[in-house]
Amino acid sequence: MIPALKLHDGHTVPCLGFGVWKASSGDCYNAVRTALDTGYRHIDTARIYGNEEDVGRAIRDSGIPRNDIFVTTKLWNSDQAKAQKAFDDSLARLGLDYIDLYLVHFPVTKTRVAAFAELEKIHATGKTRSIGVSNYMPAHLDELLKVCQVKPVVNQIELHPWLAQKELKAYCESRDIRIQAYSPLAHGQKTGDASLKPVADKHGKSIAQVLLRWSIQKGNIVLVKSVSPQRIQENFAIFDFELDAGDIQTLDALDSNLRTCWDPSATP
Ligand SMILES: NC(=O)c1ccc[n+]([C@@H]2O[C@H](COP(=O)([O-])OP(=O)(O)OC[C@H]3O[C@@H](n4cnc5c(N)ncnc54)[C@H](OP(=O)(O)O)[C@@H]3O)[C@@H](O)[C@H]2O)c1
Numbered sequence: 602m603i604p605a606l607k608l609h610d611g612h613t614v615p616c617l618g619f620g621v622w623k624a625s626s627g628d629c630y631n632a633v634r635t636a637l638d639t640g641y642r643h644i645d646t647a648r649i650y651g652n653e654e655d656v657g658r659a660i661r662d663s664g665i666p667r668n669d670i671f672v673t674t675k676l677w678n679s680d681q682a683k684a685q686k687a688f689d690d691s692l693a694r695l696g697l698d699y700i701d702l703y704l705v706h707f708p709v710t711k712t713r714v715a716a717f718a719e720l721e722k723i724h725a726t727g728k729t730r731s732i733g734v735s736n737y738m739p740a741h742l743d744e745l746l747k748v749c750q751v752k753p754v755v756n757q758i759e760l761h762p763w764l765a766q767k768e769l770k771a772y773c774e775s776r777d778i779r780i781q782a783y784s785p786l787a788h789g790q791k792t793g794d795a796s797l798k799p800v801a802d803k804h805g806k807s808i809a810q811v812l813l814r815w816s817i818q819k820g821n822i823v824l825v826k827s828v829s830p831q832r833i834q835e836n837f838a839i840f841d842f843e844l845d846a847g848d849i850q851t852l853d854a855l856d857s858n859l860r861t862c863w864d865p866s867a868t869p
Contacts, residue, residue, distance in 0.1 A: 617813070619826070676716060684716050688723050700730070704734060742776070755779045758780065758783065806839075
């Protein structure tokens with residue numbers, strides 16, 4: 602069982618999620634089946650990933666009760682002016698009756714506020730249990746929190762030791778908005794980082810497992826992607842060890858504003 606974290610709207614979410622960005626349609630179905638067999642109960646997809654059908658089919662074929670799986674998808678930028686239709690289309694592609702979390706994928710300047718208001722309407726129908734945002738900086742959240750009726754439950758952002766996002770994390774957590782940490786392996790760029798080998802060896806774990814464990818111990822909801830069965834299992838085996846204060850200090854010292862995905866900080 603993966604530990605669950607409570608969202609401010611009362612729903613709970615497994616603290617480790619399985620991401621499927623860049624899992625091609627061919628790979629995605631098998632990867633999600635393997636992830637569910639391994640024990641993951643939280644899947645993160647998006648309209649723009651082009652694999653919602655595979656995610657939905659893998660969930661249905663798994664035989665696991667729908668209520669036991671937390672499913673997230675996201676509203677793509679060019680769909681922000683037609684959020685209801687985009688949501689209906691995502692739900693149809695997933696082949697599900699509801700999703701657990703629907704996110705505004707990116708804070709597009711002109712359309713983001715109205716788009717979130719549409720998410721509030723969808724939320725009121727119960728077809729998504731929770732709503733949130735992704736890639737929002739404090740300025741985007743300041744604007745939203747002034748006008749929203751339903752506060753976002755999460756802000757899904759890039760976060761790993763090289764991009765610890767301390768200010769943004771503190772901002773969100775002080776407002777009861779949980780951090781969903783994407784690209785926890787720095788999009789795969791840091792799984793061979795020599796500076797972390799001693800920490801990994803000390804615990805008999807891989808560097809990838811140390812990176813995931815660091816983010817879990819920071820209280821984040823962590824989203825990791827792999828299409829390899831061996832790595833899917835490796836990334837799941839992180840609940841049987843704990844980093845100590847010295848290890849955490851070693852990882853904290855790596856913070857260096859390394860972005861591997863997009864940078865929303867210049868988006869007005
Ligand atoms: N909201 C957003 O804007 C946003 C942006 C980016 C990501 N996300 C979400 O977050 C998820 C995770 O982020 P991510 O996919 O960018 O990056 P990530 O999980 O940090 O890294 C994935 C990469 O690392 C490799 N990998 C995975 N486990 C490994 C291991 N144990 N050892 C060595 N290599 C390993 C994977 O290759 P293999 O597949 O070949 O194993 C893949 O190339 C995404 O899939 C997506 O769901 C959201």
